[in-house]
Amino acid sequence: MxxxxxxxxxxxxxxxxxxxxxxxxxxxxxxxxxxxxxxxALPPGYQLVTLPNANVPNFQRRTLYCPGSKHVLGGGGEARGNGAILVGSFPTDDARGWIVLGRQIGYNDVGISVFAICAD
Known part of the structure; x- marks a missing residue:
């Protein structure tokens, strides 16, 4: 009950x-x-921030921070490559940015892009 x-x-x-x-x-x-x-309808100071695709070692975190004093409302990421897998996508502990990590089966690195929705 x-x-x-x-x-x-x-x-x-x-x-x-x-x-x-x-x-x-x-x-x-x-x-x-x-x-x-x-x-x-958008929150004050709304801004979509991106960290373009870059190859990084498997499981290495890529972190994108909101500009100035803005805080992250949400975010996401993309793992690119043959057999690429997005392993994690989550906010930073201080709610100022977004973290993404991934891996690519059969390779030592993976392409990772990061996206964050920021606002005042």
Whole structure:
């Protein structure tokens, strides 16, 4: 049996998800949305930052930091090459950047790209 607290959290999560879904549907709906409306939906100081593909030894971390005093909201990465596998993709401990690592089967190195979504 669920406790009242977990039930409340589940209901709150559903309400938040419904609100986010409604916002996304409104922004992506059939009617044209102005660039100003889309910009207003982004968090203050929003910036997508990338660290282009580079070959690094297998399992070596590549870290991308947000510029200035911005913090990371999310991120990801890509492992490139024959048999390349993305092994890890996660934020830095201080929430200022994103870390990605991978490996490539049969090779000593792997191509890794890193992406971070930053905001104030």
């Amino acid at each position: 669920r406790s009242k607290k977990s039930l409340f959290l589940s209901v709150a999560a559903l309400a938040t998800a419904a609100s986010v879904t409604a916002t996304v549907v409104a922004l992506q709906g059939a009617s044209p949305v102005s660039a100003a409306s889309r910009q207003a």
